[in-house]
Amino acid sequence: MPSAQRGGIDDPSDPFLCAASPQNPLEALRLERDPAKRSMLLSSLDGNWSVAQESYTPSEVERMLSKELGVEQSTVMMLAVQGSEDPLVLLDPEQVKASISSFKAANIGPSDIWFLVSKRPHLLTMNTVLQRWLDFLAVYGLQDKDLVNFLMRAPVEMLEGCTLFKAGRVINYLRHQLGIQNEFLAGRVFAVWPEVLNKDVETELQPIQTFLMQLGVEVTDIAGEISNFVLLSEFNYFIMECMVSQEWCAPGRSCCCARSMATLRLSFHTFATLAAARVSCQSL
Numbered sequence: 400m401p402s403a404q405r406g407g408i409d410d411p412s413d414p415f416l417c418a419a420s421p422q423n424p425l426e427a428l429r430l431e432r433d434p435a436k437r438s439m440l441l442s443s444l445d446g447n448w449s450v451a452q453e454s455y456t457p458s459e460v461e462r463m464l465s466k467e468l469g470v471e472q473s474t475v476m477m478l479a480v481q482g483s484e485d486p487l488v489l490l491d492p493e494q495v496k497a498s499i500s501s502f503k504a505a506n507i508g509p510s511d512i513w514f515l516v517s518k519r520p521h522l523l524t525m526n527t528v529l530q531r532w533l534d535f536l537a538v539y540g541l542q543d544k545d546l547v548n549f550l551m552r553a554p555v556e557m558l559e560g561c562t563l564f565k566a567g568r569v570i571n572y573l574r575h576q577l578g579i580q581n582e583f584l585a586g587r588v589f590a591v592w593p594e595v596l597n598k599d600v601e602t603e604l605q606p607i608q609t610f611l612m613q614l615g616v617e618v619t620d621i622a623g624e625i626s627n628f629v630l631l632s633e634f635n636y637f638i639m640e641c642m643v644s645q646e647w648c649a650p651g652r653s654c655c656c657a658r659s660m661a662t663l664r665l666s667f668h669t670f671a672t673l674a675a676a677r678v679s680c681q682s683l
Contacts, residue, residue, distance in 0.1 A: 425451045428480040429458070429488045437482065452476070458488040460495050460523075464516070467499050468509040478517050485520045497526040505533045507543045515550055522550060528558050535563050536589065539570065540581060545590040553593035566596035572604055 424440040424447075431437050444451055452473065457465070461475045464487070479487040502512045516523055532553075536546060573579045573595075579588065588595065598604050 423451050423454055423456075425455050425476065425480055428482070429486055432482060459492045460487045460490045463492060463495060463499075464513070467496075468513045470509075470513050478520070483520050485524060487520065490520075490523055494526055495523045498523045498529055501526055501530045501533055505537065505543065505546055507546060511543065511547045515547060518551065521555060525555075525559070531563065532558060535566065536585075539589070540585040541589060542585070545586050548590040549593050552591070557594060557597045561597040565599075568600050569596050569598055569604070572600045576605075 424443045428437060428440050431440060455476060457472060457476060458479065461472070461479055464470060465472045465475045475487075499512060502515070503509075507515075522529060529550075532549075533546065536549060541549060570584065573584060573588065574581070
């Protein structure tokens, strides 16, 4: 999508100027990205906000969001003028309508849809990708709140780049190799850690399982901690990053890993032993 910053609000060659009235600072704010110019526009609203709001002309997408989601027009206006990377005024109304329909078809309520799009307006521009994931996740039992959590956390790069085949392989691994039950996969794994679906089973997930089992952790312990999501963010951040950077203890190297097996078995949910092992290895 072309950037609305190109040319600025006072560049007559800018093809997007037609979306804003130069007489209304609020409408100009929908497109302007330059901080200095935005500051000037906001200053011009001092004492004149009510006048500008009264004469404000909402875009087609703004009117659609207000009507479809039951949101006050003034609330939608505040989203439109806040300086999003995906200005509402430039979005394709047909794409937006299709995305809203996809959300509703997945039984996501209007208030949750508004919450999503107000935080991540870019979702309104990717209906094909959105529909693909909504259909896929529904098969594995993600309900409306789980879907909202998934879409709030899933990186755009993952939504666009991860294939459903790859995601399906991860699911099979979590179910059949780690034994995580279906009822836990939806709400306790995918909804809180969407990126796991974009992991490579052979190079990212299986090596972690192998390493933990070498330390004395049972497969059921690994599955239990993932499905319980006690400290899943730590699992994602620490374990994954360590594996990628290959900072585990080298074979035959003296460190605290072996001495920590008993503690690891007793307090696996804290991952404190693994963190200590990493620090010890780095200091040798």
